[in-house]
Amino acid sequence: MPSIRDRQFDWKLATKFMHGYELVAQQPEDGTSKYRTGLGTGTPVLATHNSLSALGGIQIDTAGADATGDEIHWMMPVPYDMDIKHPLRIRVHWTSGSATAADDVAFVAIYTAIVPHSTTIVAAATALDTVIPSDLVTGAHKYQITGWGVLNGGTFVNGGAIIWEIRCSVADVNLATEYLRVLGVEFAYTPHLTAGSGQSTTRTTYDPGY
Amino acid sequence: MPAIQDRQVDWKLKNKFMFAYELIAQQPENTSSKYRAGLGTGAPVLATCNSLSALGGLQIDAAGADGAGDEIHWMMPVPYDMDTKHPLKIRVIWTSGSSTVADDVAFVAIYTAIVPHSTTIVTAATALDTLIPSDLVTGAFQYQLTGWGVVEGSKFTAGGTITWEIRCSVADVDLSGELLYVLGVEFAYTPKMTAGPGHGPSRPAFDPGY
Numbered sequence: 001m002p003s004i005r006d007r008q009f010d011w012k013l014a015t016k017f018m019h020g021y022e023l024v025a026q027q028p029e030d031g032t033s034k035y036r037t038g039l040g041t042g043t044p045v046l047a048t049h050n051s052l053s054a055l056g057g058i059q060i061d062t063a064g065a066d067a068t069g070d071e072i073h074w075m076m077p078v079p080y081d082m083d084i085k086h087p088l089r090i091r092v093h094w095t096s097g098s099a100t101a102a103d104d105v106a107f108v109a110i111y112t113a114i115v116p117h118s119t120t121i122v123a124a125a126t127a128l129d130t131v132i133p134s135d136l137v138t139g140a141h142k143y144q145i146t147g148w149g150v151l152n153g154g155t156f157v158n159g160g161a162i163i164w165e166i167r168c169s170v171a172d173v174n175l176a177t178e179y180l181r182v183l184g185v186e187f188a189y190t191p192h193l194t195a196g197s198g199q200s201t202t203r204t205t206y207d208p209g210y
Numbered sequence: 211m212p213a214i215q216d217r218q219v220d221w222k223l224k225n226k227f228m229f230a231y232e233l234i235a236q237q238p239e240n241t242s243s244k245y246r247a248g249l250g251t252g253a254p255v256l257a258t259c260n261s262l263s264a265l266g267g268l269q270i271d272a273a274g275a276d277g278a279g280d281e282i283h284w285m286m287p288v289p290y291d292m293d294t295k296h297p298l299k300i301r302v303i304w305t306s307g308s309s310t311v312a313d314d315v316a317f318v319a320i321y322t323a324i325v326p327h328s329t330t331i332v333t334a335a336t337a338l339d340t341l342i343p344s345d346l347v348t349g350a351f352q353y354q355l356t357g358w359g360v361v362e363g364s365k366f367t368a369g370g371t372i373t374w375e376i377r378c379s380v381a382d383v384d385l386s387g388e389l390l391y392v393l394g395v396e397f398a399y400t401p402k403m404t405a406g407p408g409h410g411p412s413r414p415a416f417d418p419g420y
Contacts, residue, residue, distance in 0.1 A: 003220035025231040026256070026265045075265040075393070077303075080225030116355050117348040121259065121305060159420035161303075161353050163265070193401075195220040195416030 042070030057181025252280030267391025
């Protein structure tokens with residue numbers, strides 16, 4: 001019986017969602033304050049949304065350049081089922097209390113690719129090949145999703161890891177009174193689920209557009 | 211069109227990664243120190259890897275035999291998409307401050323297979339069928355992966371669960387001066403994604419070698 005491999009499937013993009021709590025969960029707990037201490041500039045921590053009991057997000061108190069704005073740092077393995085020839089996308093899920101529909105909010109993601117048994121683990125330092133597009137507030141405490149930022153294929157090795165940092169570079173939202181919170185980040189990539197070499201380099205994986 | 215089942219697909223191994231924080235997240239929070247109390251000997255807790263702002267790991271302060279070295283205990287369900295006829299592999303992701311490339315580091319994993327509605331939940335007690343191979347430091351604070359340890363097929367019940375313990379049995383690394391951290395553990399197994407009996411007993415999923 002012939003075995004079916006990736007190239008015979010019309011895979012759509014695979015995704016991985018990391019909740020806000022997962023992004024800070026690699027941070028040690030603070031033996032004094034009971035909060036996780038935070039690993040990046042500003043050491044942002046989880047906060048309950050204003051009057052919203054259903055979820056917490058990572059509260060951004062300061063927007064700005066690297067080492068100025070609040071930073072969220074975390075590590076993740078290169079997805080085992082990712083076809084590394086193809087791009088890795090990243091986008092940010094966020095909300096704010098702003099009701100000003102013209103308020104601009106921009107997130108920046110940077111990364112460092114880690115090769116096992118070779119690369120010293122260091123903080124994220126490299127810009128995406130396509131940066132995350134700036135977003136606009138659509139209403140107070142709406143569930144908002146940025147457009148995708150993109151890392152081109154061939155950036156990672158199988159079995160490797162990625163060090164990430166995201167921060168808010170621009171926020172028209174009043175961070176002291178309206179609040180801005182990161183609910184999570186999401187990745188999308190071409191899956192490689194079978195033996196064989198995965199999808200061809202010239203074949204774009206189906207993007208369902210959401 | 212006839213429906214495709216597992217035996218027609220040349221699956222590669224499927225993977226599950228558990229971050230260090232997930233390994234201790236089942237531990238109650240300690241109301242006095244605010245750290246999670248730790249459930250195994252030594253009660254290792256999450257610590258920021260020395261000077262690395264991007265991530266924390268479980269710091270191993272003592273290596274040794276069962277009941278002597280620091281232990282990390284956790285429970286996980288048998289993966290719902292695992293073909294239990296086939297093996298379950300486990301490896302440890304770790305880093306250390308040692309720059310002595312001959313430094314030996316050995317991790318031991320033991321487990322107990324839990325049958326739902328039948329087995330009393332107990333701590334891990336059974337050795338792997340193939341032990342996790344001993345590892346060597348490749349450089350200070352590099353992202354290191356051990357080789358795979360193996361539990362042979364048919365040890366677990368679909369719908370069941372597994373209690374795990376890992377510890378460091380041997381560490382040439384100076385645990386008080388150079389420090390040793392567990393960043394996570396990773397599992398690999400043959401997937402069972404469709405109706406039908408899954409892959410034949412003599413046909414595990416393709417191992418991509420990473």
